[in-house]
Amino acid sequence: MEAQTGTHVAILPSPGMGHLIPLVAFSKRLVATHSFSITFINLITDSSAAQSSVLSTLNDVGLSSLQSVDLPPADLSDLPISAKIETRISLTVRRSLSSLRTLLCDLTSKFPNTVMVADIFGTDAFDVADELSLPKYLFFPANATALCLMSQLPALDAQVSGEFRDLPELRLPGCSSPFPGKDLLAPLQDRKDAAYSWLLHQAKRYRQADGIFVNTFEGLESQALQFLKENRASFPEVFPVGPLTLELPENDSECLRWLDEQPPGSVLFVSFGSGGTLSCGQYQNLAHGLEKSGQRFLWVIRTPEVTEGPAAFFTVESKGDPKAYLPQGFLERTKGVGMVVPSWAPQTRVLAHAATGGFLTHCGWNSTLESFQNGIPLIAWPLYAEQKMNAILLVDEIKVAIRPKMQEDGIIKVEEIDRVVRGLMEGEEGKALRAKMRDLRDAASTAVAEGGSSYHSVVNATQIWRSTV
C-alpha cells in the first residue's frame, strides 16, 4: 500500500444528531475548501433513518476523499436505565478505544500525516492520538459561552461547595449575563450523578487539545471569544468556525408541500430537536396554546414522557403514536391552520421556506444557528443539556427570542403560550426580533464566506496542520 502525502483528518463524532450534523458539515468544508482527505469514524450505538441520512451526505458526488467507517458497537448493557446521555456517550468512547487504536494504526500507515479531531465527549481518544503521536483537536458543537463554562469548570468544581443548582446566580468571565445555577448545563445539576464526573473529566482534558474548533462566529459572542483568546496560557487556541450546518436530503415531504400553500412569514415552526420530549401535561398545554393563538403552525410531535428531556436522543423516533396524546378533536379543529409531523421534519428546508415566520425551539445550538442563517426569530423553550444557557444568551444578550414564563411547578400555561406565540408572529416585539435576526443572517453568511472570519479560522488551523504533521 502506497502512503499518501497530503493531510488526512480522522474525525470522531459522539453519537447523537446534534453532534453528527455539525461534524459532517465541518468534514465537508475541509474537503471542499482545503482538499484534505477525511475519515469519519462512527460510534453509533443505535442507528436510525435520520442518522443514516446525515451520514449519507458524506457520499455526495465530488467528495471522494471522504470515507466513513463504523466501529463495532460498544456494550453498555451493564449501565442502569437511569444512566444519563453524557455517561452513555463518554463510556461509548472509552469502551471503543481498542478498536479505535486498531483502526488508527491502519489509517496512519496509509496516511502518515494524520490529525485527530474528537468532539465534546471524546477526549479519552486523545490517549490513542498520543500513543500514535498524532496532533489532537477538539470540535465543540455548542457555543463559545458553553465553552467558557467548560474552561472554568475544574476551578468552579473546586471553589463551589454544594450544588450549582442552589446558587441564585453565577457570574462567568466571558459572559455578561449572570446564569442562575439551575440554568447551567444539565449534567452539572447533580454532583452525585456519574454524568457530573464525566463532564468534569472531559473539561479537564480539553486543556490537552492542540486546538479547539467551536461552532460559532466572531461578532456573535465577542466577549466569550475574547475571554477564551486571553486565556491562552491555560487553555488551547480556539478557532470559531461556524455556523456549520447541513442540508439533509429530503425528496418528498408533505410538510414542505403544505408550507407552499401558506402565506409568506405566516407559519410558526415548533420543534424540540432530535430527541426532546415534553411531559404529557405540557404537551397538552402546548396544543391548546397553539390552537388558542389562532396562528398557523407546523409542529414536529414526539410521544410525551413522564418527565421532560432527551428521551429519544439516540434514535430520534417516537415511541408509540404521538398523535394519540393530542387533545381530543385538536387535529380536526386546527385543520388548515396547523400541521403536525411525527418525530422528524426537514428542518433546514422548513426554516428556509418563505412561509416560515417564527420558530418555537428547544434552543439546541444547531437549531439556533439554522434560525440565524434564515433570519427566523425565536420562542425559547429550553429543555436539557446547555439549552437553558442558550435561552439566556438568545433572550438577554443577542435579543432574538421571547421566553415564555414557567410556573413554580415547571409548567408553562396555555395563556402564556398563546401570549408568546401571538407576540412573536404578529406583535411589535416579534417585528424587532425579526429585524435583529435579519442582521444576524447577514453576519452569519459573511463569516463563512471566502474571506470571512470563520473561513479564516479554518485556514489558520489547517496551515498549522500542514506545517506540523
Ligand code: UDP
Ligand atoms: N433536526 C431535523 N429535523 C427534526 C429535528 C431536528 O432536521 O425534526 C435537525 C436540526 O436541523 C438540527 C439537529 O437536528 O440540525 C438538532 O440539533 P440541535 O443542536 O438543535 O438539538 P439536539 O437534537 O442536539 O438537541
